[in-house]
Amino acid sequence: MKAIKILSMTILISAFALSTQNAHAGSGSANVSSACATLEFMAKLVTLNAMLPANYDDLTELREMEVQLAELNTMVCQPVILTATTRGNSRYDNGARVSNDLYYNSWHFSNRQLFMAQAGEDTTIYYPNGRIMAFHWMHGDQAIFWPNGNLATNYFRAYDVAWYYPDGNIITYEAGYSGGRWFYPFPRLDGRIGQEAIASNWGVEDESFTFLNFNSNGALYTSRERIRRKLIFDDFDLLDVPGILLLVTRLYQNTDSAKQFAPADINITGAPF
Template identity: 70%
Template sequence: MRYARLLALSLLLSFSPALFAREGSANVSSACATLEFMAKMVSLNAMLPADFDDVGEMNIMVDVLAELNQLACQPVILTGYRRGNSFYGNGSLISNDLYHKAWYFQNGQLFMAEPGVDTTIYYPNGRIMAYHWMHGDQALFWPNGAMATNYFRAFDETWYYPDGNIITYEAGYAGGRWFYPFQRLDGGVGQEVISSNWGIEDEGFTFLNFTNQGQLFTARERIRRKLIFDDIDLLDVPGVLLIITRLYQAADMAKQFAPADVNITGAPF
């Protein structure tokens, strides 16, 4: 009888509102981290499009992501009412339950079927970002539909730009070789190398410069400060690429998705 009571008590505690709320809050954090990562992917595809990409569509998607971020992820707390009654300004549904039900974009497109679980993740244009998001060994796709990598969050895997050029053959490896998305400027075979020892302090990298006439030339610089990455940082290839584009003052909106995070890198969970 004593053991039966203990079992009943443990079951009761496992379904307590406090525990259920903590689980739901973690689900929202997971969904918002996913949204942040998607913002990196969309921002990069808009800045580095393939030949036939619709950049206007990409920029619209950035705005769509920003609106969902503002309404679902930026509030300090989610009240019980807000959690179950989330709508956009145009009246379309965000979610019937941000903790445990599907999330939608303001155009009605499904974002995810349920936060915090292994599910397919969709871009606002209806294309798939990942078929099995919570698995680390699954393929990841750019908003234009091109494959970004065969194995997300896996070490020593190849990543591709939206136009199919190689980013790196060695994701998650400090000291790996990373490439710009264009051919070598000296006329040699292959892509221009960013660095053959990317992320390692005091190693060299190729910095692009432009004359007043718009002519491109390169200089060798040293990897210092925010360009020093460890292996975990370098698993977040889109985050690292955004830091590279910011070397050239390229504008992006991805930073607003993590206002308390001084570093854009960080793979979601």
């Protein structure tokens, strides 16, 4: 009887240890998923900044950053299975290590610039050029900055707030609000003061939006089109302002490196988690 009790206790202890280990690994895996979602969001910001630069922006630097983000994405975020080697000894072609533990330690880019101090934690997020994307990423309602250092928004994942283009022009005053006014980053084509509007009821099915056209001479003119299918957004969709802007640029067959990041076009507002 005593032997049976000891055996039962041993089995219980082993089962508890295994469940604890699995839970620990599960939380680590969630941390990696959160970090990869953060990387995808950063890729959107870098790509948009490269497509819509401010006057003083270094385009070569922005393109190099796109490459560095792609390297990290390919090495860590795209593999279906995160092996022990990948977790603790992933190295770039130049020999620099991504992290000595992707679950719980710092991540770095190929130029050895810190990306984040720890995945899944409230920490400062850095671009490959050393500028800060967010000071307190896990808090929500925090300021987000473009790679050129300019403010993108004062309140990420907050409804009815303003977002700005990399050059400071307004994107919208009403993020997270279906039916709000969104703007292109250039002056009105009719010569009046202000920016050309994408739509006054953006995201609402069958409402109209301004579509840009170019004639054979390259001159720009507009037409009115209907909001349908992929352009129908609810309030939650419209919190991901960079993701929505990339969908707009793809209307014009613009290529962008953010497409290669998985999961493509998912709403970042659910992560980090």
